[in-house]
Amino acid sequence: MPVFKQWLLSRKCHDLPCEEDFEMHEEHTVDLRKGQVLCRALFMSVDPIVRLYMAYGMRPGDLVPGRQVARIVESRNKEFPKGKAIFGNLGWQTYSIVDPDSTFEMSGLELPIVENLPRQLDNSGLPKSACLGVLGIPGLIAYMALFYACKVRGGETIVISSAAGQVGHIMGQIAKYLGLKVIGYTGNSDKVSWIKTDLGFDWAFNYKTQDLRSTLKIAAPAGVDIFIDSVGGVFHNVVLESMAQNGRVCILGNLASYNNPKVVPMVPAVDMAIALKELRIFGFNVFRHFDRKEEALDQLLDWCKDGIVQPFEETVEGFENLAKAFVNQMEGKSQGKVIVRV
Numbered sequence: 446m447p448v449f450k451q452w453l454l455s456r457k458c459h460d461l462p463c464e465e466d467f468e469m470h471e472e473h474t475v476d477l478r479k480g481q482v483l484c485r486a487l488f489m490s491v492d493p494i495v496r497l498y499m500a501y502g503m504r505p506g507d508l509v510p511g512r513q514v515a516r517i518v519e520s521r522n523k524e525f526p527k528g529k530a531i532f533g534n535l536g537w538q539t540y541s542i543v544d545p546d547s548t549f550e551m552s553g554l555e556l557p558i559v560e561n562l563p564r565q566l567d568n569s570g571l572p573k574s575a576c577l578g579v580l581g582i583p584g585l586i587a588y589m590a591l592f593y594a595c596k597v598r599g600g601e602t603i604v605i606s607s608a609a610g611q612v613g614h615i616m617g618q619i620a621k622y623l624g625l626k627v628i629g630y631t632g633n634s635d636k637v638s639w640i641k642t643d644l645g646f647d648w649a650f651n652y653k654t655q656d657l658r659s660t661l662k663i664a665a666p667a668g669v670d671i672f673i674d675s676v677g678g679v680f681h682n683v684v685l686e687s688m689a690q691n692g693r694v695c696i697l698g699n700l701a702s703y704n705n706p707k708v709v710p711m712v713p714a715v716d717m718a719i720a721l722k723e724l725r726i727f728g729f730n731v732f733r734h735f736d737r738k739e740e741a742l743d744q745l746l747d748w749c750k751d752g753i754v755q756p757f758e759e760t761v762e763g764f765e766n767l768a769k770a771f772v773n774q775m776e777g778k779s780q781g782k783v784i785v786r787v
């Protein structure tokens with residue numbers, strides 16, 4: 446039986462994650478049961494959401510969850526023959542045995558554990574890993590949050606936090622194309638220059654070295670119409686003060702608190718800016734919009750083909766570097782969609 450590799454959680458992590466929080470483990474595959482397939486990982490998706498799983502729910506010894514693109518190398522399922530490529534939630538492991546008909550529960554929905562690659566990938570010129578990036582969850586969040594949740598209009602001013610990240614770098618390009626004034630915040634000068642010069646953001650700032658209030662005064666003198674908040678914490682509170690009348694705040698996540706949920710101030714329950722400016726603050730959950738996935742993927746593909754959206758993948762070579770790639774991502778050392786090629 447082939448031996449394969451897994452990354453397991455080695456211990457509880459209480460702060461910034463480090464490589465020692467994970468350990469490599471070897472496992473043997475077993476014979477397939479009827480309906481099952483054995484697949485070999487090709488590309489692993491690296492995502493900050495893993496940090497949340499580490500804080501809530503995971504125990505030492507658990508397989509680290511994550512999405513991957515894989516190729517079926519053995520099959521006892523006619524719909525999923527040997528040689529076919531699939532993608533899904535198979536975790537940080539080089540081989541998986543899965544019944545492609547099985548599902549998992551997410552946000553009240555039953556979703557398939559693995560799926561066929563999106564048809565939009567065919568003849569697109571994009572790599573298979575794109576179904577983990579621009580034609581995957583990050584691209585869908587970027588598109589769906591702008592259109593379905595924020596209902597953006599040309600001429601509006603949008604602030605995007607973690608703007609050089611997996612979602613942010615795609616969202617900023619779409620917003621710019623739609624005629625919004627796009628202001629992005631990220632954590633180092635190279636990424637600031639990348640989103641401004643290469644991706645065409647109107648304004649880009651380093652939130653670690655530049656004062657948030659002053660930069661908002663310069664870039665959004667009339668106030669912020671839409672704030673895409675992936676970060677929470679102090680950043681959220683300061684942008685709230687700079688919102689325009691009837692501004693919309695779309696909460697995607699809370700990156701600032703993932704490493705240390707106890708010390709980072711959470712979104713304020715009551716803030717006079719919310720009342721006086723009649724702000725609308727709402728959450729966005731991409732999975733709740735999956736019924737409109739095809740429409741979003743078609744549009745994202747067209748924009749990629751036309752060069753309107755230029756997705757960036759930072760590719761790290763080797764499964765053994767997966768934990769390091771995740772740690773680097775959480776430390777802000779990476780940009781765009783982070784992929785590990787197995």
Ligand SMILES: NC(=O)c1ccc[n+]([C@@H]2O[C@H](COP(=O)([O-])OP(=O)(O)OC[C@H]3O[C@@H](n4cnc5c(N)ncnc54)[C@H](OP(=O)(O)O)[C@@H]3O)[C@@H](O)[C@H]2O)c1
Pocket residue numbers: 492493494582583586607608609610611612613630631632633636674675676696697698699700701702729730731732774775776777778779780781
């Ligand atoms: N609602 C949904 O349906 C859904 C689904 C999936 C993910 N999400 C959320 O969407 C957001 C964006 O996801 P993503 O995959 O594109 O992640 P991402 O933005 O690529 O996240 C990684 C980046 O976050 C920044 N970061 C890390 N710690 C930070 C901190 N303490 N304060 C500020 N920035 C920090 C770093 O960039 P810098 O150098 O710029 O700091 C890092 O490179 C996240 O909050 C994620 O949890 C939401």
